[in-house]
Amino acid sequence: MQLLHVPSSLCLSFQNVKTHxxxxxxxxxxxxxxxxxxxxxxxxxxxxxxxxxxxxxxxxxxxxxxxxxxxxxxxxxxxxxxxxxxxxxxxxxxxxxxxxxxxxxxxxxxxxxxxxxxxxxxxxxxxxxxxxxxxxxxxxxxxxxxxxxxxxxxxxxxxxxxQPARPIYAEQLPAGLRTISNIIAVSSCKGGVGKSTVAVNLAYTLAGMGARVGIFDADVYGPSLPTMVSPENRILVMNPEKKTIIPTEYLGVKLVSFGFAGQGRAIMRGPMVSGVINQLLTTTEWGELDYLVVDMPPGTGDIQLTLCQVVPLTAAVIVTTPQKLAFIDVAKGVRMFSKLKVPCVAVVENMSHFDADGKRYYPFGRGSGSQVVEQFGIPNLFDLPIRPTLSASGDSGTPEVVADPLGDVSKTFQDIGICVVQQCAKIRQQVSTAVTYDKSIKAIRVKVPDSDEAFLLHPATVRRNDRSAQSVDEWTGEQKLQFADVPEDIEPEEIRPMGNYAVSITWPDGFSQIAPYDQLQTIERLVDVPRRVPSQV
Known part of the structure; x- marks a missing residue:
């Protein structure tokens, strides 16, 4: 085994139940x-x-x-x-x-x-x-x-x-990510609000609930994971045969951080950092994981965009503090996730209050978390108190939910964990059934996630509305795929989800069409539903 050296360029299987x-x-x-x-x-x-x-x-x-x-x-x-x-x-x-x-x-x-x-x-x-x-x-x-x-x-x-851990569309991912069911981003555009504290304690809460969990520390400039956990092996090693990274572990949770790469904190430009993140995340032997918790760095720059585009994020948990300044920065992150079609499932307001003399005090004000929930429609809000033990556990290398599993902070994280499990399952269900082909009526059924509207599309209409370079000239905008080129009775061979924003439709001629949900919602719809075709025995 050799030490890892960073290069300079750096819910269920829902099978149909058919009875006799x-x-x-x-x-x-x-x-x-x-x-x-x-x-x-x-x-x-x-x-x-x-x-x-x-x-x-x-x-x-x-x-x-x-x-x-x-x-x-x-x-x-x-x-x-x-x-x-x-x-x-x-x-x-x-x-x-x-x-x-x-x-x-x-x-x-x-x-x-x-x-x-x-x-x-x-x-x-x-x-x-x-x-x-x-x-x-x-x-x-x-x-x-x-x-x-x-x-x-x-x-x-x-x-x-x-079921075995796997994403909805595993074949489209790097090998290291094909056995991870859900990837959760813990994010805030503002530094110092407690993202790493929430990420680590959430991960160990999910592990305590029986899940297989990993943590990826995406902050190359200031990695926190090496301080917050205390694994015996504090240096990542590389498998020389597979050229893959073997994560370290602490209390059954797999850990990867640039801080474990033996390089200390990074002094490098943005594109190089994106290369480091890509290598650490996609070439690690994560194995089968139910949840990979990604501790996002502050901001909305290269690293964040790289993570959101390379990694199929299932959902995001937003961390904020009560101050108005925190809300302003956090709102930028929520808008970024919205644009990238990553659902935000919960807001955690850290350092919200403390109790003393039988009273509750709010030293940093109130309302930032609830304002995020109300303005962006995020379904769940959780408050974390100011607790010396919570801060001390982050410095000691033992997460608070491990050090005091029966405490009030642990109970809050249990609620957050239950929320994340439930919301991830709903998202997976919505994505996997968003676009399907109903062979009995020869129509494509569409129900976009987070929308109550369901409608039908004619397969030939969908095929003719392809906007890729094979169908439309990129320079002139001239339509290369003509109406008569697509037979009226064409049927898709396969429809697969592409993240939370689109589906990939494979047609009989071998063409794979990427159809974003936004585009499908603008296509002419079927009004008269075709009669059902009896199934052939």
Whole structure:
């Protein structure tokens, strides 16, 4: 192994659930991707588990704990395999997701269903989108209960699992990023507001919830990660065969920072810094991660643009302080993410207040965080108090959520973690289903994320509206692709998401069209919906 030297130039697999016709079961052709705040897991040994579960307990009231009425089966001397499978799926369909109101069977969460009718044994697996959710144990308990209520069942075995970590469009990414499900930017255009404190404690909170997590310190000029954590190996090493970077680790979280490269703080110009960031991020052997937390540097310059363009950011968490000056700078960052189609899911107002003599004091004023939420429509706001222990933990190398997992600060970060898990799952669901092809009516369905409007487009119209250099002359603007060049009955072969802003549509002639959501919203729409074409057997 050799030391890394920086060169100078530097939620679930929602598969369709198709049951056998002979069993008389329904066929679920359009599963719904649900919030990962529901289908996830929690490390059993952490003391916070009961607090998280109780906090979401009210949501679980939507579960129906009673199995379906099966009197016609109870009196039968023997039960067939098809009937038994139907009974189990019908019982599990009583479990409703409290956020979306859809049962777990229709969503395709039930996997590997095995039944021994003679012994009355049932086993199955619930596949999760992410292992980082506080009420996974509740789902397991309800699944056991409803199946055990079936009259012929004597033993139930439920296994909880999560899909392999991967982004929605892995094949378009550098090799090092293809096994990372969600990349979260923790950002503020202003320095000194506590981005690194929030990033590190958020990462270790997600790890405490059972997720596989990494932290990338993107501040080359002033890296904070080496001070805030204390890994045994404080120098990054390079795999000489693969020419990849092996991250260091602390308490199970993978860490990469320029401060671990043995170079100290950087003195270099912007383009060179962008090269360093690109190398550190894309050539690291991250392995399978559910969440990669990126500690963004202040500003909206080369580094920020490089990160947003090279990395498929799932969402951003904005950090601010109560002062008006902080709001002015933070607003610039929010606008940058908006322009780059990166959703901002939460605002954290750091150093918001302190308590003394039975009173709450706001030494830096009030309202910056709420102003960001109101002006930009960000859905969640969290306050972090002024605490000497929070500052001290950043200097000691042990994050506050690790040093005091039951404290008030840790509870706030648990709420932030739950918010991030839930919002990331919703974003992934919206992106993966934003543009689809409905073969039965030969039309492209569009529902742009963060929009309630859904509409249909004719495939030929979409193909004719391509604005790439192959269809339109870049210099003259002359239309190279003519109307007659596209057959009316053309159908897309594949539609894949391209970040949070566009889809890639592959056509029968091999052409891959990049169709931004903004452009799709301006194309002539189908008003008369075509009749459904019966599926061929």
């Amino acid at each position: 016709e002979e069993s008389g079961l329904p066929s679920y052709e359009k599963p719904l991707q649900l919030s990962s705040a529901i289908f996830c897991s929690l490390q059993q040994q952490r003391p916070e588990r009961s607090k998280w579960a109780s906090r979401r307990g009210s949501a679980l009231s939507s579960f129906t704990a009673k199995a379906a009425s099966l009197e016609d089966v109870a009196g039968a001397p023997a039960i067939s395999k098809g009937t038994a499978e139907s009974d189990v799926l019908k019982a599990l369909s009583q479990i409703i997701d409290p956020d979306f109101g859809t049962d777990i069977v229709s969503c395709g969460f039930v996997k590997d269903l095995r039944i021994n009718e003679a012994l009355g044994e049932v086993s199955f697996r619930l596949e999760l989108t992410t292992p980082a959710c506080p009420i996974k144990d509740m789902f397991e308990q309800k699944a056991n209960e409803v199946v055990n209520l079936l009259p012929w069942v004597k033993n139930v075995s439920v296994t909880m699992s999560a």
